Amino acid sequence: MAGRPRTISEERIMVALAAAVGRTGPGRLTLADVAREAGVSTGVLVGRYGSKRDLLLGFxxxxxxxxxxxxxxxxxxxxxxxxxxxxIRAVVRSAGPDVEPEEFANHLAFLHLELADPEFRELLGEHDTAVRAELAAYLRSAVASGHVVRGADVDALAAAVDSIRNGTQITWAMTRSEPLAEALRRDLSTLLTPYRHDKENQ
Known part of the structure; x- marks a missing residue:
């Protein structure tokens, strides 16, 4: 297959994979499920990725x-x-929209797979490092603009925000007492309010 042009974009396949995982979970997922979602033949995925595990790693x-x-x-x-x-908007956006319990459980099963497999776990660590760096950059901007008090431990706050991003979603999945966006906003506000700069008292 070397030298053959790839007419099917990587993004198209990855979007299809995410949708298929949400529907079936990684355990029951097949290459045929992803191919059907992407509108391609299973052979295209086999030729490009080889196995389901390699496709998931590719994702x-x-x-x-x-x-x-x-x-x-x-x-x-x-x-x-x-x-x-x-x-706050960035964290809410990262969580995505409210989903049905089964879909949420299927995505959570993918996380369990990542944690159990050393190769996936290494990539998951890279992902978390990138997210925390992004959150820290937002907080540095807030300090520089005077919206967060100077002297705040930005890296520690970024880690706490990331913990809320993950933990609140798990709690929400169990209780569903309010929309996920509202739960995230409430918990993030509780964390960040003591660090916000009161501009009225400048």
């Missing part, structure tokens, strides 16, 4: 290389005048 690597997770967060951050509000 994580693609997300890192293309900043597929970071770009929507950055767009959400830049849409706000206040960088603290921008940070």
């Amino acid at each position: 994580v690597r693609w997300g890192l290389a293309e900043k597929a997770f970071i770009r929507p967060m950055r767009a959400a951050f830049e849409s706000a005048d206040d960088p603290v509000e921008g940070l």
Whole structure:
């Protein structure tokens, strides 16, 4: 297959993979499921990736290389005048919309796969490092603009924000007492309010 042009974009396949994982979970997922979602033959995926595991690894690597997770967060951050509000919007955007319990469980099963497999786990660590660096950049912007108090430990705050991003989604999946976006906003506000600069008292 060497030298043959790739007429099917990587992004198209990866978007299809994400949708298929949400529907079936990684355990029951087949190459045929992804091929059907992407509108290609199973042979295309076999020729390009070989196995389901290599396709799933390709998905994580693609997300890192293309900043597929970071770009929507950055767009959400830049849409706000206040960088603290921008940070909150970025985290809410990273979580995505509310989904049905089964779909959420299927995506969570993918995380379990990543944690259990050393190669996936290494990539997951790279992903988390990139997310925390992005969150720290937003917080530095908030400090520089006077919206967060000077002297705040930006890296520690970024780690706490990331923990809320992950933990609140798990709690929400169990309780679903309010929309996910509202739960994230509440928990992030609780964390960040003591660090916000009261401009009225300048």
